[in-house]
Amino acid sequence: MHRSHTCGELRASHIGQTVTLSGWVQRSRDKGGLLWIDLRDRYGITQLFLEEGKSDAKVMEQARTLGREFVIKATGKVVERFSKNDQMATGDIEIFVEQLELLNASKTPPFTIEDESDGGDDLRMQWRYLDLRRNPLKNNLVLRHKIGIEARKYLDSLSFLEIETPYLIKSTPEGARDFVVPSRMNPGQFYALPQSPQTFKQILMVGGYDRYYQIVRCFRDEDLRADRQPEFTQIDCEMAFVEQEDILNTFEGLVKHLFKTVKGIDIPSVPRMTYDEAMRRFGSDKPDIRFGMEFQDLTTAMQGQGFAIFDQAEAVLGIVAAGCAHYTRKQVDELTEWVKRPQIGAKGLVCCMCNEDGTFKSSVDKFYSQDVWQKIAAQAGAKAGDLILILSGATDATRKQLSELRLLMGGRLGLRNPEEFKPLWVVDFPLVEWNEEAGRWFAMHHPFTAPKPDHFDLLETSPGDARANAYDFVLNGVEIGGGSIRIHDRKIQSRMFDLLGFSPEEAQHQFGFLLNAFEYGAPPHGGIAFGFDRLCALFGGADNIRDFIAFPKNNSGRDVMIDAPSTIDQKQMDELYIATQPINE
């Protein structure tokens, strides 16, 4: 071992011992006769110390040649530090260096290896190994490791078995686009990489495995955004002989366990909200409940006063921004422009200041008297000093727009503290949703989700009203988990495929093995999958999952460090019986 201790380990109690440390030169300071080196490894930083006259002249000379990020091995005595540093775990001591060995030199890094680096995103992606040396990334990966260990510990304690499912599976047209893998041994045929182990975990339930989990990579060939990667990791779980309540309790327990063991936070019982309620109160199926600012339905109150836009709207919805009555015209205009951007798509915004003197001021005062505003403010719970923000239009669209505005205002008012955690179960999701473009129903969760038993008949009469035993786990406005009770009856599954526009032949071709399995004693079962990358990011108080993945891809799906994907040899293609098509761009 090139060390006796790590760079984060030595304390006052080690004073007098001779130790060997190895690590990277974080910085060195040469004050003439005195030389200090901060030596860094994964565990911390320890100060090395040399002194002209006292130190061996050759060692002193060698120490002076060390640059940033050189890898060295230093042996010496632990001594008490003259000026202690209580910001550092090792701040009570330093090492008086007796021997020094250069293990490897380093060129000057293209950016500084500091908590706040001077390197841009592209540069840091290309030199990922240097970026990974920075504390913020290191802490993220350590956090990720801990969450993985604790998740397994919890699930193992409840008799869940981690069972590996295959990565080379079969392409299915439902859902997102598959990555495919040509088969050399089966010319002209392809494997697909799994978008999730969904059918395999259900097969394991049919196989009697009862409680399954896997922390597993999944693949989706979709266009990428900041929080999406072509490969991502799920905590994937399934249970047999359970009802929805059992799953909610079991996985609420998982999240509580993770908060407790990883962050030392006690999470009280997780509230539940139906999908319909979440949409009504927050205009979102993943409401951020760290703050209120709930939707107020002002339709009745605001219609019939002669303001045509509101009178013609399906819904007039408002939120109250506490203490914002002082907003200037400029601020209001800026908000109006913000909601009118194409990403939000509102036609306009009505703001009403609830002045401290009890009067009201809005841009539509010619339609609404002070008395009407008084009533509206009372209904909305707006107090003097508050600002009422109102959007109108078709219900679904208006909810969506106002939800975005609510999140914006919540952020601006400092109500979205990343160190505050407010989880929520959203339950009773619709089973299917109509896709105008495709002209057919699509599964809201996936085609294996069971309708609520008393909603079976709705599949015939009005599928859009059918609710499923499907649930999402939402944390601070982010969906980090979702699942459902599955269909375990072949007839219902066939009926579902039928509703989704699969012909019996297609259903049999794609999912025949599952349909057949349902005829050989499939138990009632259900499950959930958590997005591991997002969960880690939220635990780390961050938005971007990239900083929680050791080697992420960029928005073009490229790993710029290794320069992948890349072209392959003609010989490789010939062996696989494939060719590339000409590219017209």
Add this chain to the structure above:
Amino acid sequence: MHRSHTCGELRASHIGQTVTLSGWVQRSRDKGGLLWIDLRDRYGITQLFLEEGKSDAKVMEQARTLGREFVIKATGKVVERFSKNDQMATGDIEIFVEQLELLNASKTPPFTIEDESDGGDDLRMQWRYLDLRRNPLKNNLVLRHKIGIEARKYLDSLSFLEIETPYLIKSTPEGARDFVVPSRMNPGQFYALPQSPQTFKQILMVGGYDRYYQIVRCFRDEDLRADRQPEFTQIDCEMAFVEQEDILNTFEGLVKHLFKTVKGIDIPSVPRMTYDEAMRRFGSDKPDIRFGMEFQDLTTAMQGQGFAIFDQAEAVLGIVAAGCAHYTRKQVDELTEWVKRPQIGAKGLVCCMCNEDGTFKSSVDKFYSQDVWQKIAAQAGAKAGDLILILSGATDATRKQLSELRLLMGGRLGLRNPEEFKPLWVVDFPLVEWNEEAGRWFAMHHPFTAPKPDHFDLLETSPGDARANAYDFVLNGVEIGGGSIRIHDRKIQSRMFDLLGFSPEEAQHQFGFLLNAFEYGAPPHGGIAFGFDRLCALFGGADNIRDFIAFPKNNSGRDVMIDAPSTIDQKQMDELYIATQPINE
């Protein structure tokens, strides 16, 4: 929850309680007025009981309709069993059934769900979910889960971090054939699935992560055998600031921990043997040391007696099969045929019986006097009653042939007990081996393995003599782990690529990121990877890894249950800018 207890949980202490169990009907016995049902789940079997007159008539009637593998939910009272079964954990009790609910029916399975099934391999692969219900497979997957949990526990306790590396990486020509994945966003370009996370784990060492592990899927597009799968799992590990000794100690600790916690076996210190010694004593770099039967070099003793075949041979090697002097002519002929099969490739076999009366009998007695045999027997340590088996020819080939014969004889003599575990470190592997066909040196382990520091110069003069700090962990004659100290110096790595026939441009194109990383403070590092599937199989006392993988592929790389690989749509191919080539067979 569709149960209050599992089918493996109830004991005499539960007598009198009303419980609900769910599971599969293993079998039922209808003795007129009395009906017993064995109800099975993952945890065990519990006997259900109904009685004409005492039981509800409808429940009795319903119970009579239940076939094998029906899924039911039964509620009733735990009662003491009249005739206890001490072969079953639940054998003291049975359930007097009061309510019965059919959760799902089952067709008659195509084979019996028993420890010894009547289903053939193909049938069982196709209906994997039924095969997985059988105890032997279930126990294997439970064992696998346990080994995974304990491996993580051990590594976590030593500050190893599990860090996920990407599955969509870059194709490299060195090593086995890659599976490739066309990139839609980068037309004409391909990802490759990793054969191992080798370069990424080295990059993590450069990134300062110090101790890494991952239980990770790897992919090799090679022709398949019983113990090879296109996707397989590794326990992949790497450490920085270590020397070979540190790695051997750390991972000997891992294997000991697994044996202790999973099988309750204390493994004493693991012996070490150099590659050269293993080849000399056992003719194999993965000797099975559960038994002796070591190679005896009889070249000097047997040459010069006029037997031309031995006289012309580079090596004459023998083993002693204890107590086999009684072998008949037929048995000897059979052994001779066995070594002459093309898979072994020997030209012939000389056998010498060491008779109980002190005489010797061989097929080459006209060349060898009793005196000579006496000396040979003494040298080989053969006693009266033993059989000496002798092969000759070129040293390497003869060793290989005799090693196979040794394993055969060891098996026949009952010396290879699958419940006895004899691990071994084989160390000091050659760095490179000459490939006649390609006319160049190939890395014995991989191109990142470091030569022993005092063997650097041999790279110039005689590369074949250079030894590496490379080591294999061998268990009962099976290599379950292998690793090395890596090169961390750019110049040495370039020199190595040069020796392996890479042009500087090729080396830069393929591994430029690693070569560059070595210039920015790469620490000394090394690691090891264990074959998780094989490790599980050995722990389970089995040869075939397939029974330790939930969803294995067959020898054509097919998953016959889901019928993959399969053809994909033209639209999918167009999106990926690929086409299939015509197949000429």
